[in-house]
Amino acid sequence: MAASNKIMNARAVIETAPLQAQLGYTFKKIELLNQALTHRSHSKKNNERLEFLGDSILNCVVAEMLYERYSDLDEGDLSRVRANLVKQQALYEIAQTLSLSDYLRLGEGELKSGGFRRPSILADTLEAVTGAIFLDGGFDAAKNCLRKLYSIILANVDPKTLGKDDKTLLQECLQSYQLPLPTYNVTGTSGAAHNQQFEVECLIPNLKVSVKGEGASRRAAEQAAAKLALIAALKALPQALGKPKKTRSAKKKAAKKVATEEQLNLKLKG
Numbered sequence: 394m395a396a397s398n399k400i401m402n403a404r405a406v407i408e409t410a411p412l413q414a415q416l417g418y419t420f421k422k423i424e425l426l427n428q429a430l431t432h433r434s435h436s437k438k439n440n441e442r443l444e445f446l447g448d449s450i451l452n453c454v455v456a457e458m459l460y461e462r463y464s465d466l467d468e469g470d471l472s473r474v475r476a477n478l479v480k481q482q483a484l485y486e487i488a489q490t491l492s493l494s495d496y497l498r499l500g501e502g503e504l505k506s507g508g509f510r511r512p513s514i515l516a517d518t519l520e521a522v523t524g525a526i527f528l529d530g531g532f533d534a535a536k537n538c539l540r541k542l543y544s545i546i547l548a549n550v551d552p553k554t555l556g557k558d559d560k561t562l563l564q565e566c567l568q569s570y571q572l573p574l575p576t577y578n579v580t581g582t583s584g585a586a587h588n589q590q591f592e593v594e595c596l597i598p599n600l601k602v603s604v605k606g607e608g609a610s611r612r613a614a615e616q617a618a619a620k621l622a623l624i625a626a627l628k629a630l631p632q633a634l635g636k637p638k639k640t641r642s643a644k645k646k647a648a649k650k651v652a653t654e655e656q657l658n659l660k661l662k663g
Contacts, residue, residue: 407496415491416522418538420529427498429525432514434500440521447524448479450532454539455479463552470552477556478546484516487542493518559619563595566626572599575622577615580605595622600629 409426413419420426425443433439455478459471466474477483488494494509497518508514527535554562564574581592594605595618602625606617 407498409496412491412493412496416526416538417541418526418530418534420525422529425525425529426522429521430493430496430518431498432500432503432508432518434503434508435498440518443521443524443528444517445524446527447520447522447535450527450535451479451484451520451523451539454536455543457536458540458543458547459552462547466552473556474550474552478543478550481512481516483546484519485512487546488515488519490542491519493522559616559623563619563623563626566623566630567597570630572597575602575619577618579611579614593618595619597622597626600626602626602629 407427407430409420409423409430413426428438429440429443429447431439433441452475455475456471459466459475459478463471463474493515497509497514499508499514503514523535523539526538557565567574576596578594578596579591580594583590583592588609590607590609591611591614592605592607593611593614594603595615596603602622604618604621604625606614606619606621608614608617
């Protein structure tokens with residue numbers, strides 16, 4: 394991969410026909426696409442301004458898609474879902490489906506350090522490509538391209554859980570059964586002061602759940618413990634209490650989140 398990237402970065406013009414086919418858009422001014430694929434380490438005429446433009450267009454298009462798709466979500470939930478769909482990790486994953494790393498034009502130093510694999514560079518490049526499509530074909534062209542790229546993601550996203558951390562999901566699950574909130578206790582620390590590891594226990598006495606999680610901070614350890622506690626709670630609830638009293642079951646939402654987290658890779662941790 395590194396060798397092929399060296400060759401591509403050495404060329405003044407990159408063969409982008411396969412990329413345009415994947416985007417579903419053919420550029421009239423190919424120099425716009427070439428600029429969108431050019432990192433600042435490569436030359437002064439790079440993709441930073443296109444990235445700025447594409448960021449705004451991407452936010453607008455995703456907002457419109459969510460507004461149309463989820464008529465029952467309020468402003469806060471729409472904002473939460475949008476933030477998680479346009480953050481770096483989501484854009485990086487879309488960039489990977491397009492194999493953007495094969496088309497990047499990087500400076501020699503950035504290339505040697507593995508810049509073509511860096512999530513921030515690939516996410517920024519996707520925004521720049523969006524800006525290039527807008528300048529070349531207008532807003533509708535950019536919108537159609539983004540709708541295509543996001544269609545599969547939106548088909549698998551649960552808007553009720555996307556972007557919520559494990560402590561929040563656990564809390565909502567327990568509240569739906571009118572159970573007391575879990576307690577978190579630091580049970581141990583290890584490592585040097587500058588590189589500590591925390592161990593936190595999460596307790597749900599009513600369900601006889603006691604699990605421990607570890608992390609580089611107390612907050613991270615609590616989240617790790619909450620994730621394990623949520624899985625344990627979902628297993629214990631049917632036997633312990635039966636069906637939840639709420640019509641819209643937080644248990645169902647939490648279970649879906651746990652089941653699809655690895656597949657989507659869009660937990661997009663906040």
